[in-house]
Amino acid sequence: MKILVCISNVPDTTTKIRFAEGNRAIDTTGIQWVINPWDELSLTRALELRDDPSNGIKSVTVAHVGNADSEPTIRKALAIGADDAVRVNAGSSDAYFVALQLAEVIRKEQFDIIMCGIESSDFNGSAVGGMIAESLGIGSVSAVSGLSISNNQPVMTREIDGGREVVAMTAPMVAIVQKGIAKEPRIAAMRGIMMARTKQIRVYEPVPAEPLTEVQVFEKPAPRAACRFIEPDNPAQLIDLLQNEAKVI
Amino acid sequence: MSVLVYTENWDGKFKKLSYELVSYASALAEMLGTTVTSVTIGETDDNVLKELGRYGAEKAINVTGDSLKTLDNQAYAKVISDIALKEGSKVIILANNNSGKALAPRISVRLKAGIGSGVSKLPLNLDPFTVYKRTYSGNAFAHLVIKSEIRILTLAQNSFEVAEKPENIVLEKVQSGIDGSLVSTVVSETQKQSGQVILTDAEIVVSGGRGMKSPENWPPLVELAGLLGAATACSRPVSDEGWRPHEEHTGQTGKIIAPNLYIAVGISGATQHLAGVSSSKYIVAINSDKDAPIFEAAQYGIVGDAMKVLPKLVEAVKNMKK
């Protein structure tokens, strides 16, 4: 079996977000780009599965839709241990556009398990994974917090609101992963970094696809009112404020 | 034309979330000059379905079928898409929860309908159709134009007040024509929490961080939550250490919640933590360090030792209840 891990390239999660071009785009000055945290964990899990021969995973490929600027992020995924990579040479304009590109890659190269994160930390769309599955007409399991292989079949734990289920699905399928999929992201070792230099990134040109959405403008959230401090030996005052001023208890 | 809203069947019942969705759909239908239709999958009692009329639904469609007993994303997305087409719906609304996130993108591809995910208010504009969308994990919002003729919105939980707007609701029972071959999800085991308040449903959440020092110190926090009818939560290091169960971890890589009240005890307020809780209506911070960043996100704060403050808060809530 072959695994594909879809990775999105996002600003480091501690970045102070600023905008440029009349608030139409993010100001990229000084931004450190990283693999989307969910995708880093999903890559980690894919590699764990590959590294145990009993699972019969032949290879782990990463795929990214983005410009050449994002190659360092792809190299990082290769350094962590992915076998090879695909980049679709296009700006990632919206989820639908991105998903159609990735679906095309999957049609061309054929993967059994396709892994996506539950959301990208920049667009927070929670969309690409499900869109890929529907475009290919294959099954998907969402909110996956555990993935293993049993009798050549992916078996997953999926979170439901207030509980969890164990589900199996025949490959090819899309697993949309979240917390729990791996403990800690795997870190690139020196050997991996050296090896990544020689690994292949196949670049495809995009297929025509019309985005369905467009960001008109960004804005910062309204600042919150300053904090009101209550004396530590008088919590009754806090309870009173919550009850009578905020009216939340 | 109608606004179509997916009201999830939860063991034959609805959660408050479904009434939020219908209230939102009904306010949006008013903007668009149309009506609200709901779709629920799986056996649901007539009286339960009729409840949706209180919040403005004029029609409730209940689809049942042997192949729809458990959630299969592909089959459920087809059911909802087919109904949207039959009803001529121009807007489809789902919750931004696990099942909404699983279904919305599939419906999007079926209907070539753009998604505005995690919206918390009514559209800013109808032409072009523009929604206010959370981006950068809560550090920014986008005015997102949805260019397609059909639009899908997923509504952030607890972001829209439930509002009564009684309508004479018509029920429609549909036997699904989905055949089993489309269903590929095989569920072998289901576990559901019972008893406790579910974190993602909770209106009040009491959460502890590393400042709680050790798992033995949790009882007053749990007691406070119990008295307030709240769910308990924690920061990531706390669940990583195994002090509290993983389900409780909130933040960018944990659960994203938006309760009316979030009480953060011994939590410093890292951006990754705030990314999961910053949409709470009120945040209360209890922290021994007056410069902790959590106070910048909070409306009410107590600078003090959690071990001393929590028992006093418990007392104060008990007195309030008398």
Ligand SMILES: Cc1cc2nc3c(=O)[nH]c(=O)nc-3n(C[C@H](O)[C@H](O)[C@H](O)COP(=O)(O)OP(=O)(O)OC[C@H]3O[C@@H](n4cnc5c(N)ncnc54)[C@H](O)[C@@H]3O)c2cc1C
């Ligand atoms: C990619 C990534 C994703 C992450 N995702 C998340 C996430 O989803 N959720 C999350 O929570 N974190 C996340 N983190 C970790 C995050 O950066 C912080 O490290 C974490 O939130 C800190 O947890 P804390 O506030 O409990 O602990 P600390 O930062 O150690 O803060 C403890 C606080 O307790 C206070 N304190 C100490 N003693 C007392 C006392 N006696 N009484 C009262 N207060 C006291 C201290 O003043 C301090 O402010 C993520 C990090 C990364 C890199």
Ligand SMILES: Nc1ncnc2c1ncn2[C@@H]1O[C@H](COP(=O)(O)O)[C@@H](O)[C@H]1O
């Ligand atoms: N440009 C991209 N290239 C490859 N994968 C992506 C891209 N954008 C999003 N994804 C994948 O889709 C998931 C969800 O992203 P989103 O729908 O933007 O929230 C991410 O965790 C990635 O797995």
